[in-house]
Each structure stands twice: as C-alpha cells, then as structure tokens.
Amino acid sequence: MNNHNGNDRTEFVFSGFGGQGVMFVGQLLAYAAMDAGFNVTWIPSYGPEMRGGTAHCTTIVSRKPIGSPMSPRPHVAVVLNLPSFTRYEPLVREGGLLVVNSALVSLTSHRQDMRTLDIPATTIAENLGSVRAANMVLLGAALTAQPALPLAAAHSALEAHLPPQHRSLLALNHAALDAGAAVVLERL
Amino acid sequence: MVKELLKGNVAIAEAAVRAGCRAYFGYPITPQTELLEYLSSRMIALGRVFLQAESEVAAINMVYGAACTGARVMTSSSSPGFSLMQEGLSYIAASDLPCVVVDVMRGGPGLGNILPSQGDYFQVTRSAGHGDYHPIVLAPATVQEAIDMTVLAFDLADHYRHLVILALDGLIGQMMEPAELPEWQADPPTPDWAVTGAAHRAPNRITSMHLRADESEAYNQHIQRRLEHIRAAEQRSIEMYTDDAELLVIGFGSAGRIAASAVEMAREDGLNVGLFRPQTLYPFPSDRLAELAEQVGACLVVEMNAGQMLDDVRLAVSGRAPVEFFGRMGGAIPLPEEILDTIEMLCWSLHVVE
Structure with a gap:
C-alpha cells in the first residue's frame, strides 16, 4: 500500500484560547501557501467545541487538490494553552510535530514517535513587545522544524495580508516569526 | 482577476452582489450566518436592500414580495430555518417567480447540531414545499464552485422564472479556499411580467391560487412542461x-x-x-x-x-x-x-x- 500523504501534503492544527490569534495564524499560513502556489484549505472550529473556551482551526497545504478540509490526525499541532495540549498531544500523526507554548503549558509530551518542541512563545513575544505575537513565534518555530513552506513565505504573507488596522504590528510579527525560527535553529 | 482566500459563506454573498442581487432578506442561523452578516454592511453600502427579518417565515415572504417586482432577490438559511420557509417557497414556485435560496445544511433531524450534513437532499430536491414541482438545485463542492453556481443560480432563475436552491453544507460554508470572484454583471432589464405599478399599461397579476380544477391542472401542466425543459437542458456533473x-x-x-x-x-x-x-x-x-x-x-x-x-x-x-x-x-x-x-x-x- 502506498503512503498516500508523502511529503506533498501537510495538515496543521492551531489551538488555543480565544484572543491568542489562533484563527489568524492559521489564516496567515493559508495565505502564504496560496501565494506560493499550493492548494490550501482553512476551516475554523465552529461546532459545539467552540463554546468550550478553546478555539482551533485547521490549515491544509497540499500539492494536490484537497478533499476533506478536516484533519483528525494532523502532521503538525501548534498548541497555545493547556486544554489544547491535552486534546491534540495524542492526535498528532506518527512522525509528526507538536509545538507547545511552554510558557503557558506545564506538561510535556513523552511520546517517542513524534517530535515535540517546547517553545516559551508567550515569554518570547512579551520580550519583543507584546504577548499577542506568541502565535507568530510558534509559526516561525513550526515552519523551521517542518518546512512545508519557506519561512519567507510567511513573512511575505504578513506584508500582503495583515489587515489595515493591525499594520502597526507588522514589525513585531516579523520579529516574532524570526525569533521562533531562531529558537529551533539554536537547538539543532 | 486574482485568487483570494475566501470563506464559502462570504464568497457566495459577494458573488450574489456582483450577480446583481438587489435585495436580501434573512434570519441568522449557524452555519450560514456569515453570509447574512457580510451582506448587512455590503448591501447598505451599495444602496441596495438588506433586511434582517423577525423569522425565516417572514424572510421568505419578503423575498416573495420583492421577487414580484422583477428584481434579483435572495435569502439564505440552514436546515431548521429552511424548513420554516417551505410554505413561502411553494408560493414562490407556484407564482413563476425567479429567486435564489441558499441552504447551508447542518446535522439533523430536529434541532440537531451545527455540523456539516447532507441530510436535506430529499427536502431540497423533491419539492422544498408542498405541491407538484421541483426547484432547480445546485450543489457546489468548492468555494470556487459556490461562487460560480451563485451567478448561475440567478441566471437560471431568471431564464426559467423558477426557484433555484444552492444546497451546500457547513464545510463549504465555513471553509476558506483560494477562489476568484466573478465580474460585475449589468442589471437585467425589468421583465414585462413584473409588478411595478401599472401606470399606462394593464395591470400584471401574480398569484399562486387557482381555485377551479381545470385551471389548476392547466397550471400544473405548465410547470411540468417547464421542468421537462429543465431536465433536458440543465443536467450537470x-x-x-x-x-x-x-x-x-x-x-x-x-x-x-x-x-x-x-x-x-x-x-x-x-x-x-x-x-x-x-x-x-x-x-x-x-x-x-x-x-x-x-x-x-x-x-x-x-x-x-x-x-x-x-x-x-x-x-x-x-x-x-x-x-x-x-x-x-x-x-x-x-x-x-x-x-x-x-x-x-x-x-x-x-x-x-x-
């Protein structure tokens, strides 16, 4: 039987509290993938779980047309808070990547069949100027550890698609992407 | 034109605007609410009609009235709300009025849930209301197709003077995908059957009531002949x-x-x-x-x-x-x-x- 996913399709889940920019970071990745010529879908949690305090979204980046936009077993899960860690840590696909905001999540994964990156994203973002950029720190780390897209594509997408009311945060977001990438590169 | 990252519900709304939708009446229900929310500012900015009705029953009857004027009109809902519209849908169909109705189907039966479902296939294809007729039903599988079919829906509705339903589910409504929006369409001329105030002409009459059996059967035969044309010309796959x-x-x-x-x-x-x-x-x-x-x-x-x-x-x-x-x-x-x-x-x- 073939491996039907190969390297031409990567499924990302981003999960955290409302206000942590989970939806936006997933959309930014979708914009980056679209601009780089990939097929892409983005879908938010809108079912009963969205009433429970965590928000999550799924972004699928693929060379081929995308069937289901859902991802029951993501290749990459980026978790910004403890309930998200509890939910997605067991679901990451074998050989996948779990990126944990270790500033807010005290647990760490003991799974040996995937990679885990504990990144104190909220602290890093706070030092850069605002805790709200923690989402970009984690995206920078995720794309460095699992380069489904070059990090430059995320930088370009920020320039092209950050909404006008948030343009003042452009420099902060660029710096946060780079800071997340730097943490991963230092550990290599 | 360039591709944009668009959410299904929003893409349908903007496609309807560009296809010349002059009036929208609706009532919020997940998972289609973004469609109504988008139009609540967009239609007003364009000087067109947007009205959030007090219920789906009211919304579909407002659509009925507006469609009588010959304008392109639309509503949208999701399964339970769509059920509430059925009487009005049948009246619209039996008045030979073009209009577009979007049903973003959700889990049922009953109040069910807000997750994606295709459980209303029978409801939308068999009649969408009482009596002997079928609406034209279009089923998009991508955001791009949702856009293209919204434009097609208005064109088919006008061409056949028929009710057209765009039937999708919560996945297509909620998902964002790269897609291209259509060109702006010129407003079609006001049809000669429209009720526009009968100055200097004989009044037009639009009704779904045919009290005598012979009249009513003749009208039913007229609907069936139209459906025969639609079956011959509009099958798509x-x-x-x-x-x-x-x-x-x-x-x-x-x-x-x-x-x-x-x-x-x-x-x-x-x-x-x-x-x-x-x-x-x-x-x-x-x-x-x-x-x-x-x-x-x-x-x-x-x-x-x-x-x-x-x-x-x-x-x-x-x-x-x-x-x-x-x-x-x-x-x-x-x-x-x-x-x-x-x-x-x-x-x-x-x-x-x-």
Whole structure:
C-alpha cells in the first residue's frame, strides 16, 4: 500500500484560547501557501467545541487538490494553552510535530514517535513587545522544524495580508516569526 | 482577476452582489450566518436592500414580495430555518417567480447540531414545499464552485422564472479556499411580467391560487412542461477517471470532494475506480449516469446522510449495475480512508465474481 500523504501534503492544527490569534495564524499560513502556489484549505472550529473556551482551526497545504478540509490526525499541532495540549498531544500523526507554548503549558509530551518542541512563545513575544505575537513565534518555530513552506513565505504573507488596522504590528510579527525560527535553529 | 482566500459563506454573498442581487432578506442561523452578516454592511453600502427579518417565515415572504417586482432577490438559511420557509417557497414556485435560496445544511433531524450534513437532499430536491414541482438545485463542492453556481443560480432563475436552491453544507460554508470572484454583471432589464405599478399599461397579476380544477391542472401542466425543459437542458456533473472505471464512486458536494481523494488513493493503488459528482441535484444528471452504468461493474454512492441521492442513482442506473452505499450521518464527516476501505472491498468482490 502506498503512503498516500508523502511529503506533498501537510495538515496543521492551531489551538488555543480565544484572543491568542489562533484563527489568524492559521489564516496567515493559508495565505502564504496560496501565494506560493499550493492548494490550501482553512476551516475554523465552529461546532459545539467552540463554546468550550478553546478555539482551533485547521490549515491544509497540499500539492494536490484537497478533499476533506478536516484533519483528525494532523502532521503538525501548534498548541497555545493547556486544554489544547491535552486534546491534540495524542492526535498528532506518527512522525509528526507538536509545538507547545511552554510558557503557558506545564506538561510535556513523552511520546517517542513524534517530535515535540517546547517553545516559551508567550515569554518570547512579551520580550519583543507584546504577548499577542506568541502565535507568530510558534509559526516561525513550526515552519523551521517542518518546512512545508519557506519561512519567507510567511513573512511575505504578513506584508500582503495583515489587515489595515493591525499594520502597526507588522514589525513585531516579523520579529516574532524570526525569533521562533531562531529558537529551533539554536537547538539543532 | 486574482485568487483570494475566501470563506464559502462570504464568497457566495459577494458573488450574489456582483450577480446583481438587489435585495436580501434573512434570519441568522449557524452555519450560514456569515453570509447574512457580510451582506448587512455590503448591501447598505451599495444602496441596495438588506433586511434582517423577525423569522425565516417572514424572510421568505419578503423575498416573495420583492421577487414580484422583477428584481434579483435572495435569502439564505440552514436546515431548521429552511424548513420554516417551505410554505413561502411553494408560493414562490407556484407564482413563476425567479429567486435564489441558499441552504447551508447542518446535522439533523430536529434541532440537531451545527455540523456539516447532507441530510436535506430529499427536502431540497423533491419539492422544498408542498405541491407538484421541483426547484432547480445546485450543489457546489468548492468555494470556487459556490461562487460560480451563485451567478448561475440567478441566471437560471431568471431564464426559467423558477426557484433555484444552492444546497451546500457547513464545510463549504465555513471553509476558506483560494477562489476568484466573478465580474460585475449589468442589471437585467425589468421583465414585462413584473409588478411595478401599472401606470399606462394593464395591470400584471401574480398569484399562486387557482381555485377551479381545470385551471389548476392547466397550471400544473405548465410547470411540468417547464421542468421537462429543465431536465433536458440543465443536467450537470463532473467526472474523474471514468474512461476505464470498473467501480464508479458517486457523491455530491463535500462528500463528492472527499470521495475524490479516496478515488485518487485507489488509483495510486492500481484500482480502476472513477468518480461521478453531480453538480445539479435537480435535474439529477441521470442521462450521463445511465451511460456510465453500462460500462462499470458497480457503483458506490457516498453521502453525508443515510442514503438519499442513492434513490436518484438507483433510478438512473436502473439495474444496469449493482449500487452500494457508504454514508455518515448527523454531522459526522467521512474520512477518505474509510471510503477507500469500501472501494477496496468492492473492487475485491468484483474480481472474485469474475
């Protein structure tokens, strides 16, 4: 039987509290993938779980047309808070990547069949100027550890698609992407 | 034009604006609310009509009134709200009025849930209201198709003076995908049947009431003749790998696109499997399916319901090939892998029989 996913399709889940920019970071990745010529879908949690305090979204980046936009077993899960860690840590696909905001999540994964990156994203973002950029720190780390897209594509997408009311945060977001990438590169 | 990253509900709303929708009446319900929310500012900014009604019953009757003026009008809802509109839909259909209704289907029956479902196939295709008629029903599987079919829906509605339903599910409504918006359409001229104030002409009369049996039967025959034209001219479908398919997988909307992934996987594994995706649910693309049924060993229908389009497939296939079914219900979304399992089992049994 073939491996039907190969390297031409990567499924990302981003999960955290409302206000942590989970939806936006997933959309930014979708914009980056679209601009780089990939097929892409983005879908938010809108079912009963969205009433429970965590928000999550799924972004699928693929060379081929995308069937289901859902991802029951993501290749990459980026978790910004403890309930998200509890939910997605067991679901990451074998050989996948779990990126944990270790500033807010005290647990760490003991799974040996995937990679885990504990990144104190909220602290890093706070030092850069605002805790709200923690989402970009984690995206920078995720794309460095699992380069489904070059990090430059995320930088370009920020320039092209950050909404006008948030343009003042452009420099902060660029710096946060780079800071997340730097943490991963230092550990290599 | 360039591709933008668009959410299904918002894409349909903007496509309707560009297709010349002059008035929208609706009531919020998940998972279609973004459509109404988007239009609440967009229509006002353009000087067009947006009205959030007090209920779906009111909204559809406002659509009825506005459609009488010959303007392009629309409403949208989701399953329980759509049920509330049924009386009005039947009146609109029986008044020969063009209008577009979007149903973003959710899990049911009952209040159910807000997750994606195709459980209202019977409801939208069989009549969408009481009496002997069918709306034209379009079923997009991507955000791009949702845009294209919104424009098509207005054109078909005007062309046939007929009710057109855009039937999708919460996945297509909530998902963002790269897609291209249509060009702005010029406003069509006001039709000569429109009720616009009868200055300097005889009054036009629009009604759905025919009290005498002979009048009413004649009117019904008129509707049936129109449906015959629609069945002859408007069947639409998409195919993948049908040339040498031994097994034909059939699905519409979200189930169709998920089935497409399963068919791709089966092809990678060397199985001769094809896909048939109806784009019109009414008229159902029976003519092409009947042709394909002659050349395949079996059909597999995949739906997000208990097997509703299955009936139309069986009617079209009409015993030419066995028809099997795989479905998920109540907001559950099929996985490509589980469809592939069924495909493998059916391919295996086809070869065993040989």
